Amino acid sequence: MKLPRRHLLGALPAGLLLSGCDALTRNATARSVIQSAEQATYRWQRLVGRNGLAREFSASDISPVFKVNGTREPTNPEWQRLAAGNFAEWRLTVTGLVNRELSLSLADLQRLAQRTQITRHDCVEGWSAIGQWTGPQLGPILRAAGLRDGARYIVFLCADDYGGEVGKGGLQSTSRYYESIDLVDAFHPQTILAHSLNNQPLSTGNGAPLRLRVERQLGYKHAKYLMQIVVADSLDPFGSGHGGYWPDRGYEWYAGI
Numbered sequence: 001m002k003l004p005r006r007h008l009l010g011a012l013p014a015g016l017l018l019s020g021c022d023a024l025t026r027n028a029t030a031r032s033v034i035q036s037a038e039q040a041t042y043r044w045q046r047l048v049g050r051n052g053l054a055r056e057f058s059a060s061d062i063s064p065v066f067k068v069n070g071t072r073e074p075t076n077p078e079w080q081r082l083a084a085g086n087f088a089e090w091r092l093t094v095t096g097l098v099n100r101e102l103s104l105s106l107a108d109l110q111r112l113a114q115r116t117q118i119t120r121h122d123c124v125e126g127w128s129a130i131g132q133w134t135g136p137q138l139g140p141i142l143r144a145a146g147l148r149d150g151a152r153y154i155v156f157l158c159a160d161d162y163g164g165e166v167g168k169g170g171l172q173s174t175s176r177y178y179e180s181i182d183l184v185d186a187f188h189p190q191t192i193l194a195h196s197l198n199n200q201p202l203s204t205g206n207g208a209p210l211r212l213r214v215e216r217q218l219g220y221k222h223a224k225y226l227m228q229i230v231v232a233d234s235l236d237p238f239g240s241g242h243g244g245y246w247p248d249r250g251y252e253w254y255a256g257i
């Protein structure tokens, strides 16, 4: 693993910087009902089920097709350039409240201890699919970076701009996809950075070259097209401040299953 000394943020393409706030309208009543249910699941998983594992399945349960949802292919020129080069020049950077910033190639990530898990992905839109995911656990990567005092959230910045779909609740304001999790989920054994689905490198649709798997939460938390991990003490600086593309549009930040 390469541990660069130089400051990486200055080297990131401008396209990776998050856009400003989106104007949002929300139904306050619906939101508070959702939030109280969200908080109940969150408290339960944090107090009682801290290390509980999501169910794992066997090879015969794997879905023949793993549906593609949300972005099918990022249009971002930087991602397009990296994809054209088979992601040889792609790097995952780990920055923010860390002692050592990291810049990891796919080969670096594949050299780490790998975990393979067959899990069910549940999307809020009402479909699920079972797939076998392989990649390094996030925890050891964060330990290699070394979390600094105040670290509370792990934020995942993706390569794609998403604008929703007319057929699914209408177009949303377009912005860069991102997600975030707390440290309990970050160090959970089933939280991995997956480069493979069903023993094949991730397809474009399923999030090439790398995506998050955070198995105790709903589909939209599983950020595809990962470019950058930022360790943060607050979610305020990202997007509209609710910790993710869909949370910024009224969905729960903690989407426990």
Ligand SMILES: Nc1nc2c(c(=O)[nH]1)N[C@H]1C(S)=C(S)[C@@H](COP(=O)(O)O)O[C@H]1N2
Residues within 6 Å of the ligand: 066, 067, 068, 069, 070, 071, 122, 123, 124, 158, 159, 160, 162, 177, 178, 205, 206, 207, 219, 220, 221, 222, 223, 224, 225
């Ligand atoms: N970067 C990015 N990640 C994303 C999305 C997206 O549009 N962009 N969609 C989310 C949603 S809602 C789901 S259900 C899953 C879909 O993953 P799949 O396309 O592999 O089925 O990815 C999640 N992660």
Ligand SMILES: [Mo]
Residues within 6 Å of the ligand: 069, 122, 123, 124, 125, 219, 220
């Ligand atoms: Mo989803």
